[in-house]
Amino acid sequence: MIKLEHINKTFEIGGKTVQAVKDVSLKIRQGEIFGIIGFSGAGKSTLVRCINLLEKPQSGRITIDNEDITNYSGLKLRQLRQKIGMIFQHFNLMPSRTVFENIELPLKLTALSSENRARKVNELLELVGLTDKAQNYPSQLSGGQKQRVAIARALANDPKVLLCDEATSALDPQTTHSILQLLKEVNARLGLTIVVITHQMEVIKEICDRVAVMQNGQVVEKGNIVDIFSNPQAPITKSFIQAADNFETFNDLIRLNSSITGIHPDQPVWFLTYRGSVAGEPLMSELYRRFEVKANIIYGNIDYFKECIVGKLGVAIEGEAEKIAQAKAFLIEQKVRVEVLR
Numbered sequence: 001m002i003k004l005e006h007i008n009k010t011f012e013i014g015g016k017t018v019q020a021v022k023d024v025s026l027k028i029r030q031g032e033i034f035g036i037i038g039f040s041g042a043g044k045s046t047l048v049r050c051i052n053l054l055e056k057p058q059s060g061r062i063t064i065d066n067e068d069i070t071n072y073s074g075l076k077l078r079q080l081r082q083k084i085g086m087i088f089q090h091f092n093l094m095p096s097r098t099v100f101e102n103i104e105l106p107l108k109l110t111a112l113s114s115e116n117r118a119r120k121v122n123e124l125l126e127l128v129g130l131t132d133k134a135q136n137y138p139s140q141l142s143g144g145q146k147q148r149v150a151i152a153r154a155l156a157n158d159p160k161v162l163l164c165d166e167a168t169s170a171l172d173p174q175t176t177h178s179i180l181q182l183l184k185e186v187n188a189r190l191g192l193t194i195v196v197i198t199h200q201m202e203v204i205k206e207i208c209d210r211v212a213v214m215q216n217g218q219v220v221e222k223g224n225i226v227d228i229f230s231n232p233q234a235p236i237t238k239s240f241i242q243a244a245d246n247f248e249t250f251n252d253l254i255r256l257n258s259s260i261t262g263i264h265p266d267q268p269v270w271f272l273t274y275r276g277s278v279a280g281e282p283l284m285s286e287l288y289r290r291f292e293v294k295a296n297i298i299y300g301n302i303d304y305f306k307e308c309i310v311g312k313l314g315v316a317i318e319g320e321a322e323k324i325a326q327a328k329a330f331l332i333e334q335k336v337r338v339e340v341l342r
Contacts (some may be wrong), residue, residue, distance in 0.1 A: 001030035001193055007060035009046055013271065015312070020046040021057070022101045022217040033187055033194045034227075035204040037240060038214035044197045047214070048163050051079060051195065052084040080107075085154030089166040091146040093138040099125070099149050100134040106156045124152040127189075128182060144175035151182065155190075158222060162186070165197045178206045186309040200246035205229065205303060213237045229303055230275045231337060247271075250314055254341055263298065263316040268324065270295075270315050273337040276308045283331065284315065293319035293327040314341070 011019040020043045028034045038044045049055040050062060053072060062070045064080075072080055093102050103124055107117045125131045128148040138146055147167060154162055164183070168176040184207055187194050196208060202227065212222040213234060221234040228277050232238045240249050254269050263269070274283070284295040299314030317324055331338050 001065060002026075002028040002195075003061075003063040004047075004050070005048065005061040005063070007050055007057045007062070009043075009050060009055055009057045020217055021050070024060075024214075025215075026212055026219065026222065028195060028198050029194060029210075031187070031191050031193055032209040033184070033196060033207050034206035035196045035198065035211040035213060037198055037201065037204055037213060038236075039162045039199055043215040043217040044214045045165055048195055049164060050196050051161070051163060052086065068276065082109075082157045083159050084163060085145065085157070086163040086165065087150045088169045091138070091143075091150045093146060093149060093153075095138050096139055098135050099130060099141070102138070102149055103152045103156055106153060109138045110157070120156065120246070121152075124155055127155070127186070128152045142175070143171050143217050144178060147171065147179050151179075151186070154278040155186070155192075160193060162192050162194045163197070164194060166199070167196070168203060169198070169200070175222050176203070177206070184205060188238055201240040205244060205305075209306070213240070224307075226275065226305050226307050245301045245303075245312060247299070247301070247312070247314075251341065254314070261263060263296065268317040269298075269341040270317060270328075271299075271339040271341050272313045272315060272331065273310070273339075274313075274335070275310045283334070283336065284313075287327045287330070290330065291319065291323040291327040293317060293323050295327075 004026045007021050007024045008019065010017050010019045022043075024047055026296055034116060035046045036048060041325065046055055050057050053062075053069065057068060057070070060070070061068060094105065097105070100121055103121045104117050107120060112120070122131070125134055128146055128151055130145060130152070133145060138149070141149070168179050171179065180203065186192055196203065198204060208225050210222070211228055212219045212223055213236060214220065215234075215236045220236045221228065221232065228237060229241060232241055242251070284297065287293045287295050295315040295317055297313055297315055299312075301312045303310045317327075319327070328338055
């Protein structure tokens with residue numbers, strides 16, 4: 001549905017040329033929730049603004065529904081942007097207008113009558129759960145309520161695409177969860193294609209079908225969310241996932257031989273990643289039953305995705321060397337990824 005081909009975007013800053021996006025190609029499918037993650041300055045926000053031509057690339061091609069929009073301008077560009085909604089980190093609401101008026105604002109540029117505009121706004125207020133806040137002003141709302149208003153306003157023109165640029169970065173975890181649940185509901189009910197820009201892997205984990213990881217203006221890894229979480233390839237992807245899983249703290253304890261883990265300094269430690277039906281099997285008990293190898297769990301994490309479960313375990317191993325080797329081979333046969341931490 002959205003196709004980006006060899007997109008390049010540069011800026012002139014302080015007499016220097018900065019390449020914000022370098023030869024990026026992506027395909028975003030109709031009706032999916034697609035995530036783009038990267039640290040600040042990675043180029044992700046610039047890239048997503050190329051989709052609605054808020055930023056025009058120096059080279060490359062942008063196609064939406066098989067139509068090349070790269071050189072749109074004037075009326076065609078305005079019509080395009082009506083079909084691409086966008087929400088931001090800081091909501092961008094008009095402080096002097098009520099919630100109702102904020103949502104109605106884009107509809108005033110259409111041929112809808114005032115009665116039809118009111119009907120549309122009330123439908124959107126119900127969708128985002130703010131029917132009772134119609135006459136409130138933004139200053140009277142919480143952060144989560146403001147973002148709900150911004151979502152309703154972005155949906156006013158029945159867009160095909162919704163771009164979310166760090167839409168939950170200013171919100172607390174509980175409110176972030178509620179906004180992500182709303183976006184998933186909007187995606188399911190309206191069949192809307194949603195592109196999520198974030199630096200938070202927790203957001204990607206909770207809402208996205210597929211993800212692209214950006215670093216220094218380039219896409220360094222992309223794929224299905226389950227594949228990325230169960231077997232990340234790029235170092236930056238591993239860093240994001242480990243931070244989200246609190247793995248880095250565990251790894252530091254192992255590296256420093258911390259006594260808090262309760263294991264001997266020379267004891268082998270494995271990091272196991274498994275997915276699907278394997279996640280529900282008592283693998284650690286099976287290692288002892290088959291090979292008399294004890295696996296003491298010292299770290300654990302399970303992620304639940306639309307498609308399957310991805311589990312991760314840090315285990316301290318005890319047993320005879322030959323039996324340990326057999327146990328490792330058995331795990332690999334069961335499609336468990338085994339990393340030897342020490």
